[in-house]
Amino acid sequence: MNKLDIINKTKQFVKVELSNEGSGHDWYHIERVYNMSKYIAQKENADLFIVEMAALLHDIDDWKFSDKQDTTKTEQFLKSVNVDKVEFKKILSIIKRISFKGGLVDSTQDSIEGMVVQDADRLDAIGAIGIARAFTYGGFKNRVIYNPDINPIEFKTLKDVKHKNNHTINHFYEKLLKLKDLMNTNTAKEIAVKRHKFMEKFLEEFYLEWDFK
Template identity: 40%
Template sequence: MEKEVQIKHIRDYVFTLFQADESGHDYFHMERVARISRKIAEVEQANVFLCEAAAWLHDVGDKKLFHNPNEAIEEMNTFLCDISLNKIQINEINHIISGISFSKGIAVPDTLEGRIVQDADRLDAIGAIGIARTFAFGGANQQLMYHPNSKSTSIQHFYDKLLTLKDLMHTESAREMAKERHQYMESFLKQFFQEW
């Protein structure tokens, strides 16, 4: 099976899993991460297919999104086998997606492809889209937008995570893209607190 056909099957599979997500981890998040991963992979001369495939699948098995993460991973691996990916490719995809989560505290994935997908995922967490996703996630999880005496708010998430991401990018391509997005978040927060 041609790689483009396999990517189409992966895209369709991801649509069935994430089409109804309301937390900011929807199909369109996966699409953006896949697009950014492909772009960076081409510049960085990485394995474009692996980056794009792993980017589409990077949230499969995330404990925030799945009641049974291990079962979700097993089903994904069966699906990848069914569309003729070999065991090496499946293992590499699993390795990439297991090492990109911010919450797991894995600072630097050990492959270029892993670093690229992590960069792409982090890029989608910042800037205008990142702001929108932060409040979508907060709303879906009954989190306050902001409260001066609470550390468990959507605004606090900017300080706990989002404003740190610019300096955690691994590739030069991602570092360049992150600058403008980071500045946009800083401007947003300044305006937010002026209005508050």
């Protein structure tokens, strides 16, 4: 199976796996990250196959939706399409360290390919789409939009990140507004500036409307 066939088969696999996803981590999120990853990869001279595969598969074993912290399903798929052993390790390494996880883990990427995919994933978490996804995820977790009595949380454990009583506006301060300064590549840094400013303007308007007298 050539690399184009592997990419196409991976797309089909991911579409099926995420067909009923309702938290903002659906196929359309994957497709946006995939397209952004390819754009950044071309600017930053990264290995396109590694980037494409990691972008497509990065949410298949998402830690937020499982009690397990592994990549079993992803590994099984990569083996099923006979990905080269070296590329197999590179793809898994990227996926295992891609997530922010409340800022509690070391998510530093050690390859330009990992930096590219992580940047693309983080860019999809900010700006207009990032705002939409934040509230989609909040609704998925039965969280209120805003509770002025609950301040942003300094998380101590991954369990707290997943389950602590919280609201969606706090997510901006706990994660989204931090992402601009965590971008790896110059290409992503430039894109992040505009999206970050949009979130700041959104929050400014949100509080004006919330406190309207």
